[in-house]
Structures are given as C-alpha cells and as structure tokens.
Amino acid sequence: MDFNIVSIILVLIVAFLAGMEGILDQFQFHQPIIACSLIGLATGHMPECIILGGALQLIALGWANVGAAVAPDAALASVASAIIFVKAGNFTADGRNVAIAAAITLATVGLVLTMVVRTLSVVIVHQADRAAEQGNFRGVEFWHIVALACQGLRIAIPAILLLFIPSEVIQHTLGLLPEWFTKGMTIGGGFVVAVGYAMVINLMATKEVWPFFFLGFALAPLKELTLIATGIIGVCAAIIYLNVTKNGGGSNNGGGTSSGSGDPLGDILNDY
16 A cells, blocks of 8 residues: 555654664664554554564564674664555565565664764764864754764665555565465564564573463463453562562561572472
C-alpha cells in the first residue's frame, strides 16, 4: 500500500525520534517494539506491526556494544522493516520473516551511517568547544541540537527513500523471490529470534532466576492464558519472592542467629 501525506509525515517523525533515541536512551523510541508499533499506528496496521516489533525485539535483546564492536542499528532495522512490511502488504508469517531478514541486513548496513555521523560529530564537538571557550552558551546548545539532528537524519533519510519507492516495485521485487528463499527466511527467522533470546537468558541466568524461566515456559503453552494473564502471574511471583527474601530470608524463627545467605530460594537450590 502507498502512504498518504499524513502517514508519511508521522512515519518520518517516528524515524527522526528513533534516530535521536539511539543516542539519548530516554524514551526508548529506537526499540523495535516501540518504533514498529508507532509506525503501525501511523499507517493503520498496528496489530501486524506490533507482532513484527515483538519478533525484532527478541532479536535485538542480544545486540549490545562490546568494547569497540558496535551492535547493529536497531532503530534503522525497526523503521525500515516496518515500512517494507506495510508496503509489501503481505501480513502473513512469510511476509513478516522476509521483513525481518531485510531488517537484519539493513541493521548491518546502518553501521556505515553510524560511522559517518560519529565522524561528523567530531567536527561538531570542536565547534561546541570553541563556543564554550568564548562563553557562548547558546552556541553550545546550538551545536548540541545539530548533533542530535544528525542522529535523527541518520534514520529519517533512509526512511524517506523507502517511503517514496512505489509499493508495486516492492511487491514485485518480493514476488520474484523463490519459494525456497522465503521458506528459508521463515525457518531462519525463528532461529534468529531464539538465538537472541537465548543470549539474554545466558546473561541473566542465575540460580535464583531459573525457576521463573521454567514457570514461564510451563505457562506459555496454555492457550487459556493470555499474555496479560501470564505477565500478571510473573509480577505476582516476583512480588512474593521479594517479600519472602525481605521478611524471611535468613532469620531463624525470631532468634538472634541467622542462617543461610538471606536468599531463601537460593538456599533451597543450593541444598539440591
């Protein structure tokens, strides 16, 4: 589908905010679940884009900057994949996985834009330093805003290019993809999501957290439970755990001596 002028403006605003939030980390507009949902809201396909954003979010959970290694650009991946997904008009699992494959590719390509903007930021910082030496506070603020605007344009410019590609071209291009490729993207998309989530579990996993993971896996297959109900159960379990840890951890029936580590669940697991 082609976007009307209002949708184009709203999508560009979301793209610009996502680019800035990639640096600011204040309102998390660059997170896939947020960026895709907002683009879905702007284009009238919010349920489909929320599903796409959720899948991308699980992948992006495993992305992190480590030392000099820069993680793929989640903001560009989210915005570009959502635009391609809506323009293609294929809201099935195959269409979603093709959009995810495009997102991963564009996220890697987006690192080039990130390097260009960061190189440009060096010049901007020197200009801000000169303004600071002169006591020009407005100049410092101006160059600060210019630097943030460059980060926003880093995502907004590719979004403009994608928005002005006719939907027929995108649909025709995706239609030329062979069936083995789309099926492979479906299988690969599932693997990538699982790998991203597994990396997060590997970082978070402790003996205290594992029971909550197993509880979630046990509840997930129950069709009677919605995601909201499962989330409420998780919150309640966490509150009960915190209260038990705070009130009962390590006290020996009101006595003056303490036993254990102060973590009752950890003590139980250590016994086994």
